[in-house]
Amino acid sequence: MRFCCTLIASLLIFVSISASAETSLYEITKGDEKIYLGGTIHVLRNSDYPLPPGFEHAYENAKILVLETDMKQASSPEFGRQMAQAFMYTEGKNLAQDLHPKLWQELQTFADQRQFPLGQMSMFKAMFVSLALSMAEMQSKGFGVGQGVDAYFYQKAILGGKATQELETTGEVLAQLTSLADMDANLVIKSTLRDIHKMDQVLAKSLEYWRVGELDKLDKEMAADMRKETPQIYQQLLVARNQAWLPKIEAMFTTPAVELVLVGSLHLSSKNGLLAQLKQRGYQIKPYKITE
Numbered sequence: 001m002r003f004c005c006t007l008i009a010s011l012l013i014f015v016s017i018s019a020s021a022e023t024s025l026y027e028i029t030k031g032d033e034k035i036y037l038g039g040t041i042h043v044l045r046n047s048d049y050p051l052p053p054g055f056e057h058a059y060e061n062a063k064i065l066v067l068e069t070d071m072k073q074a075s076s077p078e079f080g081r082q083m084a085q086a087f088m089y090t091e092g093k094n095l096a097q098d099l100h101p102k103l104w105q106e107l108q109t110f111a112d113q114r115q116f117p118l119g120q121m122s123m124f125k126a127m128f129v130s131l132a133l134s135m136a137e138m139q140s141k142g143f144g145v146g147q148g149v150d151a152y153f154y155q156k157a158i159l160g161g162k163a164t165q166e167l168e169t170t171g172e173v174l175a176q177l178t179s180l181a182d183m184d185a186n187l188v189i190k191s192t193l194r195d196i197h198k199m200d201q202v203l204a205k206s207l208e209y210w211r212v213g214e215l216d217k218l219d220k221e222m223a224a225d226m227r228k229e230t231p232q233i234y235q236q237l238l239v240a241r242n243q244a245w246l247p248k249i250e251a252m253f254t255t256p257a258v259e260l261v262l263v264g265s266l267h268l269s270s271k272n273g274l275l276a277q278l279k280q281r282g283y284q285i286k287p288y289k290i291t292e
Helices: 053-061 077-086 101-114 126-140 149-160 170-178 185-197 199-212 215-222 224-229 231-254 274-280
Strands: 025-030 033-040 064-067 163-166 259-264 284-287
Touching (some): 033 053, 033 149, 053 149, 064 149, 077 170, 101 126, 126 185, 126 199, 149 259, 170 231, 185 224, 199 215, 224 231, 231 259, 231 274
Parallel strands (some): 064 163
Antiparallel strands (some): 025 033
């Protein structure tokens, strides 16, 4: 589940914004200029709504919604085709040949229990299969990419005519993901099966920490194993992207409009996170608060 991406939206609107609240949402200032920077959860259930009220309040106060990437393009059949092609084996090779026999058998047993079409998926490399396994498991628990925070606000912006921008192109997203295509298949599948078996506990804690802005605890729950066991994934999907986004976020302080920037919550946490990097550059950071 640590490898999941975002796509499109559900429409569940929360309108009560009179109470004070703190969550994974921050006001970043430098001089008289400011932006709002929020950490999101990319997959949610209908029961996880309403969102923490600060998000709705910040959205209404912002002129521009900024997301990680163009969600319309990311959900297009063409992007899906490009991604599948990038992760497909060539010359008749398949995933079974890349895995130790014992791990392949473990994966087959798990797939049979979940009615997952491993036979069809074995033509794809481990990272793609990991994504598919993780998303299938989350969907079985009621989570959906169309129900995540980013998707929700994207759909709201489209319906309401609010301007939207992106921090990266879908081409850049694809390049980041495909740079991991040839990772050790055994490491990827072993980690994925382990994560899936403890998914209920991890998701419950992560949602709890996200709602109240406990980013250090969220980072420990979701990123600690990634940093230790798959540092290449951590570097490519979090650290490298943060570094690429920082100049674009800093440029927003030169515009008159107030932007609401929404990124996955792990992009905010740790010494490599956006909050720490912005603080080092002299920006003032405080939790977003609503007052009557």
